Amino acid sequence: MKLFTTIFYLIMFLASLLSYCLFKKDKRRHKQTARLPPGSMGWPCIGETLQMYSQDPNIFFASKQKRYGDIFKTRILGYPCVMLASPEAARFVLVTHPHLFKPTYPKSKENLIGPSALFFHQGNYHARMRKLVQTSFSPEASRKLITDIENIAISSLESWSNGQVINTFLQMKKFAFEVGVLSIFGHLEKKYTQELKENYSILEKGYNCFPTSLPGTAYHKALMARRRLNRIIGEIVQERKEKKWLASNLLGQLLNFRDEMGNTLSDEQISDNIIGVLFAAQDTTASVLTWILKYLHDDPKLLDFVKAEQKAICESENGEERGLTWSKTRQMPLTYRIILETLRKASIISFTFREATVDVEYEGYLIPKGWKVMPLFRNIHHNPEFFTDPGIFDPFRFENPPKPNTYMPFGNGIHACPGNELAKVEMLVLLHHMLTKYRWELVGSTNFIQYSPFPIPEHGLQARFKKEI
Numbered sequence: 001m002k003l004f005t006t007i008f009y010l011i012m013f014l015a016s017l018l019s020y021c022l023f024k025k026d027k028r029r030h031k032q033t034a035r036l037p038p039g040s041m042g043w044p045c046i047g048e049t050l051q052m053y054s055q056d057p058n059i060f061f062a063s064k065q066k067r068y069g070d071i072f073k074t075r076i077l078g079y080p081c082v083m084l085a086s087p088e089a090a091r092f093v094l095v096t097h098p099h100l101f102k103p104t105y106p107k108s109k110e111n112l113i114g115p116s117a118l119f120f121h122q123g124n125y126h127a128r129m130r131k132l133v134q135t136s137f138s139p140e141a142s143r144k145l146i147t148d149i150e151n152i153a154i155s156s157l158e159s160w161s162n163g164q165v166i167n168t169f170l171q172m173k174k175f176a177f178e179v180g181v182l183s184i185f186g187h188l189e190k191k192y193t194q195e196l197k198e199n200y201s202i203l204e205k206g207y208n209c210f211p212t213s214l215p216g217t218a219y220h221k222a223l224m225a226r227r228r229l230n231r232i233i234g235e236i237v238q239e240r241k242e243k244k245w246l247a248s249n250l251l252g253q254l255l256n257f258r259d260e261m262g263n264t265l266s267d268e269q270i271s272d273n274i275i276g277v278l279f280a281a282q283d284t285t286a287s288v289l290t291w292i293l294k295y296l297h298d299d300p301k302l303l304d305f306v307k308a309e310q311k312a313i314c315e316s317e318n319g320e321e322r323g324l325t326w327s328k329t330r331q332m333p334l335t336y337r338i339i340l341e342t343l344r345k346a347s348i349i350s351f352t353f354r355e356a357t358v359d360v361e362y363e364g365y366l367i368p369k370g371w372k373v374m375p376l377f378r379n380i381h382h383n384p385e386f387f388t389d390p391g392i393f394d395p396f397r398f399e400n401p402p403k404p405n406t407y408m409p410f411g412n413g414i415h416a417c418p419g420n421e422l423a424k425v426e427m428l429v430l431l432h433h434m435l436t437k438y439r440w441e442l443v444g445s446t447n448f449i450q451y452s453p454f455p456i457p458e459h460g461l462q463a464r465f466k467k468e469i
Ligand code: HEM
Pocket: 118, 119, 120, 130, 133, 137, 183, 276, 277, 280, 281, 282, 284, 285, 288, 348, 349, 352, 353, 408, 409, 410, 411, 412, 414, 415, 416, 417, 418, 419, 420, 422, 423
């Protein structure tokens, strides 16, 4: 009898639990009056990817925005996406509600960079790694690197000016790579720099290729190079530990890290974050520098102005005070605005990706769990409401600060670029030497845009450099 009562109660309990769940689900359904954003999803699976890739992606997004407004849905590479082209919506995703949207990258790319790199993560681990990266790339840390960056800039320019036509983008990549290595490792033996460079360039070639573990393919070669990079970084770590040479650069920060239990980071966590930073630092900075050369070349009057600004800095130097300092890099307002305007006009990071971790309602629209969201930086930077005549390259527009949240070349919120200070300083330093001692002419056609995957002028902007005087 007792058994029967128990079973009876158990059934009652389960039934009420079930009805509670059903009811709750029902209630949820009622609450969800929010509708999906407007837009077309294209063919199932392929979606609108083909269209996006067959035309200039910027025209694709802009025409959608015109048709559907600032929030619209589409399908890219098989994933349903919601695109956000207003500053408020980008801020909602990146700044005020980042916990509802996680970073999302294809697994194959994650494996090449290293799954422990900070930008794949959220929450506690991300916050800790980010703090280390921010400390190592703070203005104070970048300040100490200026002389070393200057030496890299001087020898790069020297190597370009032997009369040969150079691919500007490729040369800028080499420059950005060396500055990246310097800021991660401090002084590093030539042998290691060379091995890192060679293997990293193999890794890079496989990054946008079809992911397959078939030997001989670019992706497979990249994976092999990635393993060798682990070994190289492992050797450097070993050496630094033996010499107890722990500096404030990123490697030093990673090696010194202890969590509240006293645990250190694993070898994988260290090398994934190092490769991650190299990856984030190189092509970005190099493509911005390439665009600066193109924009300056296209506006000879502006070029004269900025040369005058830079030459004035040399003239103010009295004998013993040669070389750049942090405070001198703060006295280049026009050069600085040229960098800001290039970041806006070229918007080399046109958008970013996140994934909704729950159903999210925004402005009456439903963003279903699992859907991707894409804040469209470029559309915001090219909206005439925020930047008058957005197609015109006009550094003087930055004499007045842009409206809040309308200018995000380095992203926004908890994943915003921690390398932005370093990036700006290394560009200022290179431009100083380039504008005071060199002339350059562009070779061949430079009017088309190539995606690498960042937009750059065609053929990487072929140029010939000459030393003045
Ligand atoms: C002009 C050059 C650069 C541009 C335009 C740029 C832009 C960006 C943007 C837009 C993001 C955010 C991406 C997102 O929210 O999904 C980002 C993140 C990041 N950038 Fe940069 N970046 C540049 C240079 C650098 C440099 C030189 C470094 C390293 C020294 C660096 C390291 C990083 C890292 C580690 C992240 C990930 C941060 C996180 O997830 O918390 N970047 N960058």
